[in-house]
Amino acid sequence: xxxxxxxxxxxxxxxxxxxxxxxxxxxxxxxxxxxxxxxxxxxxxxxxxxxxxxxxxxxxxxxxxxxxxxxxxxxxxxxxxxxxxxxxxxxxxxxxxxxxxxxxxxxxxxxxxxxxxxxxxxxxxxxxxxxxxxxxxxxxxxxxxxxxxxxxxxxxxxxxxxxxxxxxxxxxxxxxxxxxxxxxxxxxxxxxxxx
Amino acid sequence: xxxxxxxxxxxxxxxxxxxxxxxxxxxxxxxxxxxxxxxxxxxxxxxxxxxxxxxxxxxxxxxxxxxxxxxxxxxxxxxxxxxxxxxxxxxxxxxxxxxxxxxxxxxxxxxxxxxxxxxxxxxxxxxxxxxxxxxxxx
Numbered sequence: 001x002x003x004x005x006x007x008x009x010x011x012x013x014x015x016x017x018x019x020x021x022x023x024x025x026x027x028x029x030x031x032x033x034x035x036x037x038x039x040x041x042x043x044x045x046x047x048x049x050x051x052x053x054x055x056x057x058x059x060x061x062x063x064x065x066x067x068x069x070x071x072x073x074x075x076x077x078x079x080x081x082x083x084x085x086x087x088x089x090x091x092x093x094x095x096x097x098x099x100x101x102x103x104x105x106x107x108x109x110x111x112x113x114x115x116x117x118x119x120x121x122x123x124x125x126x127x128x129x130x131x132x133x134x135x136x137x138x139x140x141x142x143x144x145x146x147x148x149x150x151x152x153x154x155x156x157x158x159x160x161x162x163x164x165x166x167x168x169x170x171x172x173x174x175x176x177x178x179x180x181x182x183x184x185x186x187x188x189x190x191x192x193x194x195x
Numbered sequence: 196x197x198x199x200x201x202x203x204x205x206x207x208x209x210x211x212x213x214x215x216x217x218x219x220x221x222x223x224x225x226x227x228x229x230x231x232x233x234x235x236x237x238x239x240x241x242x243x244x245x246x247x248x249x250x251x252x253x254x255x256x257x258x259x260x261x262x263x264x265x266x267x268x269x270x271x272x273x274x275x276x277x278x279x280x281x282x283x284x285x286x287x288x289x290x291x292x293x294x295x296x297x298x299x300x301x302x303x304x305x306x307x308x309x310x311x312x313x314x315x316x317x318x319x320x321x322x323x324x325x326x327x328x329x330x331x332x333x
Contacts, residue, residue, distance in 0.1 A: 030261070
């Protein structure tokens with residue numbers, strides 16, 4: 001779980017020390033902890049939610065729930081997996097209830113070249129198109145497949161990490177990843193992305 | 196290796212260099228070649244497509260908003276404690292007052308009894324008969 005436990009860059013206190021101080025009610029530690037985790041949390045939330053507004057709601061609600069429950073966190077070293085678990089619960093509560101948009105409805109006609117084949121503004125436009133296609137593909141799949149896919153391929157977590165965070169058996173995690181990748185692949189093909 | 200086995204193995208070891216079994220199968224199966232290429236590309240898109248940055252105003256306001264919420268929650272908690280203490284004190288005071296009143300009601304003439312304790316009992320004057328009222332003498 002390399003990304004989840006890596007120390008904060010610089011000479012400041014470690015994340016674990018910050019968690020302990022925040023648990024004792026230290027507001028400065030609390031602010032430092034927010035600054036430390038917010039970018040990573042945003043990356044996952046933005047991919048899960050598909051737009052900035054919902055991602056911001058997800059991040060804020062997750063951090064609020066986390067800091068309310070912080071005094072009850074027994075192992076401060078497990079703060080990041082614990083926080084990601086909360087984020088996934090919030091995502092399931094708030095986004096999971098929404099009916100996924102149909103992949104067929106979202107698919108657009110025409111072929112899109114890969115950004116690497118182009119340069120300059122054209123490449124940027126294609127990259128933006130790819131990002132939107134990824135968002136649409138993720139929005140079209142149920143949350144149970146979206147969560148492992150995002151955690152695995154955005155945060156580079158191991159299967160064991162996923163099993164812990166999602167509270168699932170290892171086999172289920174692998175199956176859901178398999179299905180999620182298949183959905184993503186099929187959606188991108190339908191939108192005209194070619195390998 | 197069958198197509199199904201190849202797909203399972205490819206998923207499991209995604210990102211790793213394909214083993215000889217996979218390469219051998221891909222050399223003879225155009226369907227699996229197309230499948231592995233499209234899957235690898237889809238995953239590469241997911242991993243490399245830039246995620247929009249966190250809006251600056253949200254990033255700046257997040258920690259202060261959380262601190263405000265935390266303070267409000269703590270203040271709310273103290274208000275509950277204060278309210279509970281007021282209720283407790285009122286209950287205790289009311290109970291004590293009620294007890295005093297009950298004691299007074301339970302001993303009629305307790306005021307007279309108290310003054311009798313304080314004032315000396317009247318003595319009969321020399322030569323004066325100790326007359327018992329007729330109503331009590333019967």
